[in-house]
Each structure stands twice: as C-alpha cells, then as structure tokens.
Amino acid sequence: MRGISGLTGLLDSARVKIPSLAVFAVVLLAFPSIADEYWTDVGVKVLLYVVLGLGINVVVGYAGLLDLGYSAFFAVGGYTTAILVGNYGVNWWLTLPIAMLVAAIGGYLIGYPTLRLRSDYLAIVTLGFGEIVRVTANNLEFTGGPDGVILPFRPVLFGYELAGTQSMYYLVLVIALVVGLGATSLTRSKIGRSWESVREDERVAEAVGVPSIRVKALAYVVGGVIAGVAGAFFATYIGIVSPTSFTFLTSVLILLVVLIGGRGSLVGVFLGALVVQGTPEVLRSIGDEWRIFLFAVVLIVLMFVRPLGLWPARTRRGARLAQSAEEPPLPEVGVAPGEPLLEVRGLTMRFGGLLALNDVDITVGRGEVLGVIGPNGAGKTTVFNCVTGVVRPTAGKVVLGGESLIGRHPHQVVQRGMARTFQGARLFSDMSVVENVLVGMTARMNSGVLTSLLRLPAQRREEQRAGRQARYWLDFVGLSDKATRFARELSYGDQRRLDIARALASNPLVLLLDEPAAGMNPSEKADLMELIGRIRDRGVTVVLIEHDMAFVMGLCERVLVIETGAKLTEGSPYEVQQDPRVIEAYLGVDEDDEGDEDADGDLGAGPDDTTAPTLTKGQ
Structure with a gap:
C-alpha cells in the first residue's frame, strides 16, 4: 500500500513540477525521429485513439451520457471516406468535411430520440446502434460487405503523397492537436459548463436555464464529428475499411481511454490512449496469451490506484473570479411597480x-x-x-x-x-462556486458552437462580462472569498446562499x-x-x-x-x-x-409585534 500511495503522490506532484505542455510537444514532435517504423506505427495508433478519446470524452466525460456504441460514429466516418475515395476517386481532403457531416448527422439521429433515457437504458440503445451500423455495413453491397472497401491511394499535400508512416504520424498529430484545442475551447465556454451541469443534475440544470435536451444532442453531434475525423484518417491510413474494425470491443477500448485517463480531463485522454494502445505493444514480447492477461492486470491495478483516472479533471475547478464586478440591469418589462x-x-x-x-x-x-x-x-x-x-x-x-x-x-x-430554487440546496457539487453562478447565466448568453469553438472576440467579451457579473452576484450574497471552492465544500448556509446567487444570475x-x-x-x-x-x-x-x-x-x-x-x-x-x-x-x-389566546382572539402577534408564532403543525 505504501508503494501505491507513493505512485499516487508522484502523479499528483507531476502537475506542479513538470511543464506538461512543453514536454508533450517536444516528445511528440521528436518521436518519429528516434523511433523505428514499428514504434512509429504504434504512435499513430495511440494518437488515433487520442482523437477518439477526445470525442467520447465530450459525450461521456462532460455530458455524462454512457455510450457503448461509439465505434458506430467511427465507422460512419471511415466508410464515408472509403466509399468516396475508393469507389469514386474523390480527393481525401474533400472527404474530410463530408465524413464529419455524415457522422454528425448520425450523432443527431441516435442522440435526439434517446436523450430522455437514463443510464442503463441509454447504454443499451447506444450499444444496439453500434451493432446495427456494423451489421448493416456487413450486409450492404456498396459498403463492400464483409470484404470492405479498399482505398487505392493516400492523401497528397502540396504535391507530396503522405505515404510513409512518419508522414501519417504527423498528420494524425495535427488532427489530434486541432481537435484537442477545439474541445478545450468548447469545454471552457458556456457549452462546456452546460454539459457538466446536465451530467451533475439534469433537472436542476434545466430549471436554472440550461436547455438540457439540446445540450445533450449537441454532445452527441460534437462527439460524432470528432469520430468522423478519426474514421476518415483511419480509412486512409489502413487502406481498407471493413466491419471487423468497428466491433463492440473497439467501443470498449475507446471508452477505456476516458476511464483510465480521467473523465472530463483532456490531458487524461492522452495518457489513457497511451495505456490502451501502448501497453499491449510493450507486452507483446511475452506472447499473446500472457500479454492479454497482464494487460488486464495493468488495467485493474490502474483503476484501483487511480479510481478517478491517471490525470483527473481539475483539482480546483474552473473559471477564476473576475477582478471587478458589473451589476446587470434589471430586464425591462411593461409593468409599473405595484402592478x-x-x-x-x-x-x-x-x-x-x-x-x-x-x-x-x-x-x-x-x-x-x-x-x-x-x-x-x-x-x-x-x-x-x-x-x-x-x-x-x-x-x-x-x-x-x-x-x-x-x-x-x-x-x-x-x-x-423567472428563476427558482429548490427545497434542498441542489447545487452542481463537482463544479466550483463561480461555475455554478456562471451556469445560472446560460439563458442570458448568446454564444453558439462556432463562436465558442473559434473563441471569436464576441464570445470572449461575453465570457468576460459574465465573469464580472458572477463576481457581482457572489459579492451580493457574500461568497466571493469562496469562489474557487467546490460547491460541496460549502457549509449548509453558504450552499443556500449560492443557490440563490445562481438563480439571481439569470437576472x-x-x-x-x-x-x-x-x-x-x-x-x-x-x-x-x-x-x-x-x-x-x-x-x-x-x-x-x-x-x-x-x-x-x-x-x-x-x-x-x-x-x-x-x-x-x-x-x-x-x-x-x-x-x-x-x-x-x-x-x-x-x-x-x-x-x-389574547382577549381580542388573536395569536399574540398584532400588527406592531416584532415576533410571530412558529409553525406547530404540519412541519
């Protein structure tokens, strides 16, 4: 147990001692030059699972929607590219947005009808969807049936064919970085806060202004888009797309990336993909039978040592408290005071x-x-x-x-x-105090997916204004000194005040x-x-x-x-x-x-009394 505690402490301290992004960048860029062809191929597969992990992290990690059929979106993207390139000779770069679009449509089609389902029922439906896509591809003629679709050539960039493993490594690295930056932008916007609030308590999220059905559908669509990109790359890298590449086991491995790395953690996705795709290759020398067994043991040990993942989501959540406060004006209404x-x-x-x-x-x-x-x-x-x-x-x-x-x-x-609170202080306990207040502003914020993804100036200004108004409401209820704490860490009285501040945040x-x-x-x-x-x-x-x-x-x-x-x-x-x-x-x-009773028949509390009786029946 002492060794386990030491490993846990080492992983936690790494956050402070290692400049993570710089080290990652150097290692990733230099890897093909120091590794042979085989290990570069392993690196390609790791990065491919990073992309897939970033997609399912949106669906499972942020929105909290258990998806056991995520390989279906992966398959849709792969088959779209394979059919366009292999059967019609379309340029691979042109198939990329088409694969994203078709996978997004698939995400919406599976997402919207099932969004009122919960937990086990949702998992069963997504599992069924994954199997339906695989079986359908196995039986249709234009998908090549069991034999699949062959891609005769690889992408060409500035007249140079990306034929080698090293060039494909850098292509998937760029894809992973772009997807990672996009996912980071979304998760740090009102969209990301909405996903997390729905994951925590969907009923309360809806009651404070989050359109829960639309938000969950968006999570499926974004997850589908990312899986479509991964599928398009997979098709051109492997050179053939067949039903055997998109089994239930594929969905499980993609889900393991998030569970091992840390749900809702972007850095955790990289570590999870490294474990899921890298560990079996490291153990390959001991033989397939023992390799699979030891891989399972490694997974069990990791889940025991780090139940929240190798790199859990932020230890102190989210947005910093703005330096200045801004009082929002009361909305205009054509009703005079007293009317x-x-x-x-x-x-x-x-x-x-x-x-x-x-x-x-x-x-x-x-x-x-x-x-x-x-x-x-x-x-x-x-x-x-x-x-x-x-x-x-x-x-x-x-x-x-x-x-x-x-x-x-x-x-x-x-x-x-109109805003409300509940009988109990039903907060988003795994979000910070200031994030709870920011969620309450969702109904008053206008930034959409594109502006949040690209972090356009209008979106940044809106986020800054929201931060200043969050500061105002926390000052108003006396909680600004506790803004970065988890909501669950507050005393009961402070939780009730935060509940009111979150409701007031919708103005x-x-x-x-x-x-x-x-x-x-x-x-x-x-x-x-x-x-x-x-x-x-x-x-x-x-x-x-x-x-x-x-x-x-x-x-x-x-x-x-x-x-x-x-x-x-x-x-x-x-x-x-x-x-x-x-x-x-x-x-x-x-x-x-x-x-x-008093002589006049009242309860001892006239119009000038300063106290009144407490309820004695029905409490």
Missing part, C-alpha cells in the same frame, strides 16, 4: 386520480414579497413546479409580464424572467424561493431575511414558500395560505394570523389552548 407582474388563474393539477391543485388563483405585484404557507402536502411546491414549467398543469393560466408561460420548458421560463424579474430558511439557525435566518430584503430593493419580485412563521410574517407584505391544493385565504400577515380558518387548519390550535 400585477405574475398572474396565475384557475391553476389545476391532477396526477392520475389525485387532485394536487384545485383552481388556485395568485396575483403578485411587481416589487412585492409574497409568502406562500400551508401544511406539508398542501401543494405549495406543486404550484412552483407548474409555474416554472417543471410539470404542465391540467388547467389554468400562468402569465408573466403579459406573456403566457403555459407549455414552455423550464429553461424557456428562465429566459422570460430574473421574479424569484421563487422554496423553503430558503429550512435547516438554518437563527443567525443564518436573520442574514437571509436581510438578503431577501436587498433582492426586493433591487427591484426583483420575490415569492417564497416557508414553514417558519416568524420568518414569513417578518418579511412578507402579503401571505397566501394553501390547504389540500386550494387557496384558503390571503392577505397581510396580520390578517392571515387572525383568520380562524388558518388558526384551525394550519397553526393547529387545540381546544384546551383556546383560553390562551
């Missing part, structure tokens, strides 16, 4: 035979703080879910600033100016807080009340669900009471406290306690 901003009419929700909400009406004025109270199971969170598009109500209307929200997905609701008109004070001590609750007051003062309308009556009565201008899915009453905190129906149904006053 109705959010209107809910006849909201009804049935789950089968269960009537969860029954004809609920809510009106929230702009700049108001509205409290929603009621026993557990009354339907309060269901109201939030219906309003924000998490579930579609059976009947009713939801209008924000004059625009209907019925039928819109949660990320579209965020785009139109909403209306903020829905679901039990924000749950689990907090009195000091943290006082700080939270002050924070919500500052949110209201900034012009944001707040609707909150809370069980702590002192918190609600001391903060809200108006209180709405829900019981068994229907609105019981609403009014000022004082009026709600005096309502006999609330006293009976919510506060749980027993007959023996009736004599303890």
Whole structure:
C-alpha cells in the first residue's frame, strides 16, 4: 500500500513540477525521429485513439451520457471516406468535411430520440446502434460487405503523397492537436459548463436555464464529428475499411481511454490512449496469451490506484473570479411597480386520480414579497413546479409580464424572467462556486458552437462580462472569498446562499424561493431575511414558500395560505394570523389552548409585534 500511495503522490506532484505542455510537444514532435517504423506505427495508433478519446470524452466525460456504441460514429466516418475515395476517386481532403457531416448527422439521429433515457437504458440503445451500423455495413453491397472497401491511394499535400508512416504520424498529430484545442475551447465556454451541469443534475440544470435536451444532442453531434475525423484518417491510413474494425470491443477500448485517463480531463485522454494502445505493444514480447492477461492486470491495478483516472479533471475547478464586478440591469418589462407582474388563474393539477391543485388563483405585484404557507402536502411546491414549467398543469393560466408561460420548458421560463430554487440546496457539487453562478447565466448568453469553438472576440467579451457579473452576484450574497471552492465544500448556509446567487444570475424579474430558511439557525435566518430584503430593493419580485412563521410574517407584505391544493385565504400577515380558518387548519390550535389566546382572539402577534408564532403543525 505504501508503494501505491507513493505512485499516487508522484502523479499528483507531476502537475506542479513538470511543464506538461512543453514536454508533450517536444516528445511528440521528436518521436518519429528516434523511433523505428514499428514504434512509429504504434504512435499513430495511440494518437488515433487520442482523437477518439477526445470525442467520447465530450459525450461521456462532460455530458455524462454512457455510450457503448461509439465505434458506430467511427465507422460512419471511415466508410464515408472509403466509399468516396475508393469507389469514386474523390480527393481525401474533400472527404474530410463530408465524413464529419455524415457522422454528425448520425450523432443527431441516435442522440435526439434517446436523450430522455437514463443510464442503463441509454447504454443499451447506444450499444444496439453500434451493432446495427456494423451489421448493416456487413450486409450492404456498396459498403463492400464483409470484404470492405479498399482505398487505392493516400492523401497528397502540396504535391507530396503522405505515404510513409512518419508522414501519417504527423498528420494524425495535427488532427489530434486541432481537435484537442477545439474541445478545450468548447469545454471552457458556456457549452462546456452546460454539459457538466446536465451530467451533475439534469433537472436542476434545466430549471436554472440550461436547455438540457439540446445540450445533450449537441454532445452527441460534437462527439460524432470528432469520430468522423478519426474514421476518415483511419480509412486512409489502413487502406481498407471493413466491419471487423468497428466491433463492440473497439467501443470498449475507446471508452477505456476516458476511464483510465480521467473523465472530463483532456490531458487524461492522452495518457489513457497511451495505456490502451501502448501497453499491449510493450507486452507483446511475452506472447499473446500472457500479454492479454497482464494487460488486464495493468488495467485493474490502474483503476484501483487511480479510481478517478491517471490525470483527473481539475483539482480546483474552473473559471477564476473576475477582478471587478458589473451589476446587470434589471430586464425591462411593461409593468409599473405595484402592478400585477405574475398572474396565475384557475391553476389545476391532477396526477392520475389525485387532485394536487384545485383552481388556485395568485396575483403578485411587481416589487412585492409574497409568502406562500400551508401544511406539508398542501401543494405549495406543486404550484412552483407548474409555474416554472417543471410539470404542465391540467388547467389554468400562468402569465408573466403579459406573456403566457403555459407549455414552455423550464429553461424557456428562465429566459422570460423567472428563476427558482429548490427545497434542498441542489447545487452542481463537482463544479466550483463561480461555475455554478456562471451556469445560472446560460439563458442570458448568446454564444453558439462556432463562436465558442473559434473563441471569436464576441464570445470572449461575453465570457468576460459574465465573469464580472458572477463576481457581482457572489459579492451580493457574500461568497466571493469562496469562489474557487467546490460547491460541496460549502457549509449548509453558504450552499443556500449560492443557490440563490445562481438563480439571481439569470437576472430574473421574479424569484421563487422554496423553503430558503429550512435547516438554518437563527443567525443564518436573520442574514437571509436581510438578503431577501436587498433582492426586493433591487427591484426583483420575490415569492417564497416557508414553514417558519416568524420568518414569513417578518418579511412578507402579503401571505397566501394553501390547504389540500386550494387557496384558503390571503392577505397581510396580520390578517392571515387572525383568520380562524388558518388558526384551525394550519397553526393547529387545540381546544384546551383556546383560553390562551389574547382577549381580542388573536395569536399574540398584532400588527406592531416584532415576533410571530412558529409553525406547530404540519412541519
């Protein structure tokens, strides 16, 4: 065990002691000149698996979509190039974008219909897709059937045919570097953050503004494009494309590149490819039987020593906190302060035979703080879910600033100016604090795939502005000193504040807080009340669900009471406290306690009182 610990420490310390990129560059460039033909060929195969690893790293490592049929995209790219070159004599360079396009279409066709599946089901579907592509290629005439398609010549560059192993090594090296740079650009943009957020918690990602279905489809498309490039190179390097090159084992080996190297790690992909393709060649001298056995042992030991991979993703995640802050202006809306901003009419929700909400009406004025109270199971969170598009109500209307929200997905609701938190602080725990806030800005960012891939000036400016606004929101909630920590490392109170900061990052008109004070001590609750007051003062309308009556009565201008899915009453905190129906149904006053009420029949909390009773029933 001491040896294992020493190896682990050595790998970790290498990050600091070795200028990785410079060493990699020198070794990779010099390798063909110091290696013979055989080892140069091994180097070509390693780099080919680097390209494939970069592609599946997008799908599995970043987006978290388990793909057991990735060799299908590899095959599509290879066959496209082989057929165009071998059957029609098309220049190899012209087949490259076509192979990428066809593989991207394949990625979309397999990706979009399966994006609502999870874990095992998704893996089975992708496995089936991989086998369908291989069997189809084995049985079609224009793909050459079992014999495949032969490519009669190799690419020509500036009149020089790339025929030798050394020239093909440099070609695949350039491809790997270009793909690596492109993948790095994407993963460090809003697209990469969106992939990671979907991997962490898809429901929450959608609720904070990430279009999860579109983001996952994009991961398949990008992964398909990269596999198409790899397939096009493979076809011209081997000189023949046949079904035996794209088996299930190929998909497993590509997946191992990411698992061994480190999921979501670009450097890890290089190391994983080196292990997967290099180790069997190093062991070849001991014979095939023992070689395969020892290779399996090496894999097991590596997974035991480095369960997160040889080079795990960043030990301290992501974007640095900007030096200066920039306050985003509140979105414009044609509603004056105090006028109705959010209107809910006849909201009804049935789950089968269960009537969860029954004809609920809510009106929230702009700049108001509205409290929603009621026993557990009354339907309060269901109201939030219906309003924000998490579930579609059976009947009713939801209008924000004059625009209907019925039928819109949660990320579209965020785009139109409504954000929410959940009962528990559901953060992206393996992302940093500042990255969590940046994910919350996704709905307000416009950079697409091409601008992010090329890091065009407009995209860089948008990222810089997002960084300054993230700084503002972290300063606003008091978390700027913890910006680079993992979200999971924060205390419970700080996690709740980060949850609010992430919701505010979408710059909403209306903020829905679901039990924000749950689990907090009195000091943290006082700080939270002050924070919500500052949110209201900034012009944001707040609707909150809370069980702590002192918190609600001391903060809200108006209180709405829900019981068994229907609105019981609403009014000022004082009026709600005096309502006999609330006293009976919510506060749980027993007959023996009736004599303890004040002479005027209230609960001891008049309009001038500074405290209010805490919930005693239904918590």
